[in-house]
Amino acid sequence: MDQFWLIISKPDNVPIVLMLLLVGFFTWLALSEARKFDKARAEGKTVKEAAYGDEADYPERVTVWPFLVREEFLAAIAMTIFLFIWSMALDAPLEEMANPNVTPNPSKAPWYFLGLQEILVYFDPWIAGVILPNVIVVGLMVIPYIDPNPKGSGYYTFRERPLAITIFLFGFLILWVLLTAIGTFTRGPGWIWFWPWQYWDTHAVVAETNVDFSDLFFGISSGSFTGSLIGFAVIAIWFPLIMALPLIFRKGRELASEMGIVRYLVFGNLLAFMLALPLKMFLRIFLHVKYIWVTPWFNV
Amino acid sequence: MDTDALKKEITKGQLWRSVMRHDVEDNPRTRVLKVMSNVFLHLHPVRIPRFGLYLKHTWCMGGLTFFLFLVLTVTGTLLMFYYHPTKEVAYADIKYLEFDVPFGMLLRNMHRWSAHAMIISVWLHMYRVFMTGSYKPPREFNWVVGVLLLTLTMLLSFTGYLLTDDQLGFWAVTVGTNMARATPLLGHEGPFAELTGASPYNDIRFAMLGGSVVAGNALLRAYIWHCIALPLIVAMFIAVHFWRVRKDGGISAPQ
Numbered sequence A: 001m002d003q004f005w006l007i008i009s010k011p012d013n014v015p016i017v018l019m020l021l022l023v024g025f026f027t028w029l030a031l032s033e034a035r036k037f038d039k040a041r042a043e044g045k046t047v048k049e050a051a052y053g054d055e056a057d058y059p060e061r062v063t064v065w066p067f068l069v070r071e072e073f074l075a076a077i078a079m080t081i082f083l084f085i086w087s088m089a090l091d092a093p094l095e096e097m098a099n100p101n102v103t104p105n106p107s108k109a110p111w112y113f114l115g116l117q118e119i120l121v122y123f124d125p126w127i128a129g130v131i132l133p134n135v136i137v138v139g140l141m142v143i144p145y146i147d148p149n150p151k152g153s154g155y156y157t158f159r160e161r162p163l164a165i166t167i168f169l170f171g172f173l174i175l176w177v178l179l180t181a182i183g184t185f186t187r188g189p190g191w192i193w194f195w196p197w198q199y200w201d202t203h204a205v206v207a208e209t210n211v212d213f214s215d216l217f218f219g220i221s222s223g224s225f226t227g228s229l230i231g232f233a234v235i236a237i238w239f240p241l242i243m244a245l246p247l248i249f250r251k252g253r254e255l256a257s258e259m260g261i262v263r264y265l266v267f268g269n270l271l272a273f274m275l276a277l278p279l280k281m282f283l284r285i286f287l288h289v290k291y292i293w294v295t296p297w298f299n300v
Numbered sequence B: 001m002d003t004d005a006l007k008k009e010i011t012k013g014q015l016w017r018s019v020m021r022h023d024v025e026d027n028p029r030t031r032v033l034k035v036m037s038n039v040f041l042h043l044h045p046v047r048i049p050r051f052g053l054y055l056k057h058t059w060c061m062g063g064l065t066f067f068l069f070l071v072l073t074v075t076g077t078l079l080m081f082y083y084h085p086t087k088e089v090a091y092a093d094i095k096y097l098e099f100d101v102p103f104g105m106l107l108r109n110m111h112r113w114s115a116h117a118m119i120i121s122v123w124l125h126m127y128r129v130f131m132t133g134s135y136k137p138p139r140e141f142n143w144v145v146g147v148l149l150l151t152l153t154m155l156l157s158f159t160g161y162l163l164t165d166d167q168l169g170f171w172a173v174t175v176g177t178n179m180a181r182a183t184p185l186l187g188h189e190g191p192f193a194e195l196t197g198a199s200p201y202n203d204i205r206f207a208m209l210g211g212s213v214v215a216g217n218a219l220l221r222a223y224i225w226h227c228i229a230l231p232l233i234v235a236m237f238i239a240v241h242f243w244r245v246r247k248d249g250g251i252s253a254p255q
């Protein structure tokens, strides 16, 4: 536990603890507001009545002066006080002078990139460090263009947009926030997993024999031509599979026709990328699969 | 003495009028004028949807992100007075700040913690915009601008990380930029590097660092991106972002 306290209380890690608390609080806030709204709607109230509650007859617009200006002013003061207290309580870290010959173990990226660094366990750098970050940014940008649902604009609701919210929460809370926390708190020397009560032993090794996908399931060497072909087939099937799966269900087909072909293809590809991560994590952690597809030029 | 009379005397006088351009009485007319005739306040519309006032609805996160950006600009400018972006003195400059400059440590702390806070607040802002469905038409484009701002905010923080020239920053940036090696076609360890002839001395990582290792040139490049280029780009996108919040009908609200 001492080790855990040491990591949590590192000045640069304090913000992560703060972030986790805030994310937890706001998740609760958003979902409980959504529940309230959905309940009111189920009772037959209009969107406006449900969202405004008992203030439905207040004016819709207010003057910026003084209402918004005073709020901004207070927020600025509160934040300033908060920053002063934080800055007096905790000093920014400064380690030894940079020395290319002394590699710290573990070497970690800044905390907000530790989710990506954690993905390096499961994918090679060209995917984890280059492809995925770009897919994340592009994926976020296209959200408004692939979400065909006009409902839920400007208020909290879950029932009116269950799919969008589920996917976003999964991506944000699990694949981003949780992985960031894992990369920060549980990854010690050699990027080995340490439980909070374990000491970060620099000499720890984990005996892990990894196999590739085709070796494991077909007994065919992943480096051979056939092995590579099998790997390619798995990847080549994964994307269409994820895109096709929803079409089995009536709701999925409705969604697809509402979206149109281009939107649906973009959505399906992004979803396949997103789900590939937990799938690969599962294969790696439980079956010790290192690569699915091995080629002379790159491995997946 | 009659303070009301004095107040009137002042606020009707030429000096006051030349600066403020409007009365101080609180009535609907001056409420509008106060916002319209002030260059800073007129970033706002005159009236906003009531939902824009609700903490429950905005979490105040966009505003706090902007405020943190301002705090970072001010503290960053002050830090620049004491900092030289060269391998010879950068680290010593930080030590000097910590031990000799009056309130130097406080200044450094404020800059660092505001940076962390801005990362958190920009994530939370995105989170709330999603949860209130505020990216939906007509606000799609402003969401895109927002995602760019999110990316730029993280790059700003990342480029700042190197500037202390200590082990923490050096290795964090080494780990981060090593990823660029693996870029397909453009990085020397990436897939198909042979095709483009990418080597450690001409690949994309070299372009980022101004060299094949994180050294003096990388420090200078990080400094210029951090203190000049990125803040300007972010300021520009923030301007677009705020403009669009207004043009898209103000803050979202249930219709």
Ligand code: HEM
Residues within 6 Å of the ligand: B058, B060, B061, B062, B063, B065, B066, B069, B122, B125, B126, B129, B134, B135, B139, B142, B143, B144, B145, B146, B147, B148, B149, B150, B153, B238, B241, B245, B250, B251, B252, B253
């Ligand atoms: C430097 C970063 C950013 C700053 C300073 C900023 C600032 C703001 C401010 C002050 C508002 C007004 C309402 C509010 O406070 O919630 C706003 C609204 C908005 N922001 Fe941002 N923002 C930033 C990044 C982002 C990001 C990362 C996204 C999304 C990916 C985003 C999307 C939006 C959208 C769609 C609105 C309109 C919301 C509505 O109408 O309810 N912004 N932003």
